[in-house]
Every structure is written in C-alpha cells, then in structure tokens.
Amino acid sequence: xxxxxxxxxxxxxxxxxxxxxxxxxxxxxxxxxxxxxxxxxxxxxxxxxxxxxxxxxxxxxxxxxxxxxxxxxxxxxxxxxxxxxxxxxxxxxxxxxxxxxxxxxxxxxxxxxxxxxxxxxxxxxxxxxxxxxxxxxxxxxxxxxxxxxxxxxxxxxxxxxxxxxxxxxxxxxxxxxxxxxxxxxxxxxxxxxxxxxxxxxxxxxxxxxxxxxxxxxxxxxxxxxxxxxxxxxxxxxxxxxxxxxxxxxxxxxxxxxxxxxxxxxxxxxxxxxxxxxxxxxxxxxxx
Numbered sequence: 001x002x003x004x005x006x007x008x009x010x011x012x013x014x015x016x017x018x019x020x021x022x023x024x025x026x027x028x029x030x031x032x033x034x035x036x037x038x039x040x041x042x043x044x045x046x047x048x049x050x051x052x053x054x055x056x057x058x059x060x061x062x063x064x065x066x067x068x069x070x071x072x073x074x075x076x077x078x079x080x081x082x083x084x085x086x087x088x089x090x091x092x093x094x095x096x097x098x099x100x101x102x103x104x105x106x107x108x109x110x111x112x113x114x115x116x117x118x119x120x121x122x123x124x125x126x127x128x129x130x131x132x133x134x135x136x137x138x139x140x141x142x143x144x145x146x147x148x149x150x151x152x153x154x155x156x157x158x159x160x161x162x163x164x165x166x167x168x169x170x171x172x173x174x175x176x177x178x179x180x181x182x183x184x185x186x187x188x189x190x191x192x193x194x195x196x197x198x199x200x201x202x203x204x205x206x207x208x209x210x211x212x213x214x215x216x217x218x219x220x221x222x223x224x225x226x227x228x229x230x231x232x233x234x235x236x237x238x239x240x241x242x243x244x245x246x247x248x249x250x251x252x253x254x255x256x257x258x259x260x261x262x263x264x265x266x267x268x269x270x271x272x273x274x275x276x277x278x279x280x281x282x283x284x285x286x287x
Contacts, residue, residue, distance in 0.1 A: 008102035010133070012143045015108050019056045019147060023108045029056060030151045033064030034071060039258060044284040045078040046070055047182075047250045048189040048243040050215070052278035053087060053144040053236070058263050059194065059278040063148055065259040066280035070188065071152035080188035082115045083149050084159040084178070086239035087141030087192040096128035096170055098135045100160040105143070109150045115157035118181055122159070125177035128170050135162045141192045141236060149190075163238040168224075171238055175245045182250065191243035193236025195277030201264035207233060208260065208277040215255040215281055220244045247283030255281050 015021035020029055033056075051066040052059035074080070086097070099119050104111040122129050136142070142160050149158060163170060181187055195208045211233045214223050220241050227237045234240045244255070257279060264275040 007104070009111060010100060010102045010105040010136070012105065012107045012146065013138050014140045014143060017055070018140050018144050021108055026108045026147055027151065029060065030147050033060045034068045034148070034152060036061070037065040037068035037259070039065065039069045039072055041076070042069060042073065042256065042282065042284045044286040046073045046188060046282045047252060047285050048191070048247040048283040050191045050193060050240055050243060050279060050281040051145055051148070052194045052280070053141045053192040054194055054276060054278065058266070058276070062259050062261050062278040062280050066282060067148040067152040069258060069282050074153055079153065079186075080156065081185040082118045082157050082159060083153060083188045083190060084118070084161065085142045085145045085149070085190045085192060086161045086163055086242060087139070088236045088238065089135045089139050089162050089164055090141065091139070094132070094135065094164045095167075096130060096164060097174055098132035098162045098164060099123060099129060100136050101131040101133055105146065105160065107147050107150065109147055112146060112150060113157045115159050118157070118185060118187070119159045121181050121184070122177045125180055126173035128173045129177060135164060136160065145190055145192050163242070166238060171242050171245065174242050175249060178242070178246045179249055189243050189246050191236055191239035193234045193240050195235075195262070195279055196231070196233055197235065197274065197276050199272050199274055201262070201271040201275045204262050204264065204275045204277050208262065208279065212257050212260060212279060212281070215244070216257060218244060218248055218252070218254060243283065251285045252283040255283055257281050
C-alpha cells in the first residue's frame, strides 16, 4: 500500500460574518454583484487589480466591478494560471509577507487549490517572503476576495499572502519575485484594500477621489508619501503599492477605476459616525 498523504485544507473565518455562510446564498450574492456590474472591453490583459474587503453588504457591490472585469477578461482569452491575493493583518503583522501554506482553502462555495509551486518560488526569492499561516487565522482582508475568485475564475489556483510591515524593501522584494513568477506562469495580482476611514463623509469622498487620480496616473511614490497611520488612504497600502509596481513592470501605463462608492453613499446614517471608501481598479497591459 502507498503512503497515505494528509492534505492540509485551510478554512475561511468570515462565513456568516463578512459574507453569507450558506453555499447557495453566497453564490447568488457574489454572482449578483458580478452580473450587475457593467464593464466595457478593456482592450488588453488585466495583470493586477485593487478590490475592497469589507463585509459584502458594504463593499460587495463595488468589488463586483473588479471581478466582472476579470471574468470578462478571462473569457476573452486572458485567463490567468494563478491568482495571487495580498492583504494585510488588521491585528498587526510581523515582518515581510506571510504566505498561506497548505493544499487548499475551503469557503462555503467549496475548496480552492493553493498553488504550492508558485508559492514556493516566491518564498525562494526573498527571506522577506515566507510560509506562515499564523497571521491568516481570523484575518478577513485576503480571504474576502476568495469567493469572488471562485465565481469569476472557477478552478483557478491561488496564492494568499498577508503583508505585515511597511518597509519599502518588502514591496521591492515581492515585486521582483512576482516578476520572476510571471515568466513561468500567467498571473493576476489582487490587492485587497479599502480606502479612507473617517466620520466626515465629504472628507472621505474628496480624499478618495484625489487618491484614485494618483492611482490612475500610476503615481505610487506620492501615494506612499501621503499615507500615514492617521491618514490611511488605503488600509492595504502595501498590497496596493505592490500591485501597482508589478503592473508597471509588466507594461501597464495607467490604472482604470471601474467603480467607487463609500459607506456614506449607501448608508447615509453612517455619515458623521464612520465612513469607509471602496474602489475597484484594474491595471491592463495593452494587446
């Protein structure tokens, strides 16, 4: 008899909290967000994207735009071999990039295979990138994108990483490693991030608009300079910087903002209490 292998299957923590815990309800919810988003032909291959990661009631409608674009792009012949999702730890992370280990991650929609080959390549490229599951336990920022990936790109392998610091060298190493990986596989990088959090609805709307203009211009240096703990223009600033720099390295010249809303638009009672911005952005390499 052959040796029995024990598969490691991680499980999402947001079931019934950040997104519906019932398979049928979750599928209907995610597909509804994707199908209701209207996207023009972007005329190239999407190599990176920014998508929000709040509870689906708040940000799912906006996230649907990024994944509608990704789904349509795949149907036009630009299906990625692997999707790499990068988030942050809301509880404070360690140094570098923590890659989820294991064979698969299970959401209410079923299992998604983790691309171990791709993950091992990233880890081999820098001591700042390592297999470390601990920061992922209970963290929603990256995992909230996974049900959208399952519906937009069924049966596509993924890599899930959390960036735990704000060191420029961490982003530089990650972008370099992604460049190496991109020569072996067709990859799509997703930065999981919400935007400004503040009680002032007008302030959030204005600052987010200014930030998205810089995203469109690929001006990540100014975005980096303007970010600070008291003014988090992106809460997932490091994943955003990595996605933008990777996209530029692949030949992308601009960011395309597909949709923006904040919680004050859909929940006016939140104005003056707590308003959070959400945006869907894609980065396209022309054909």
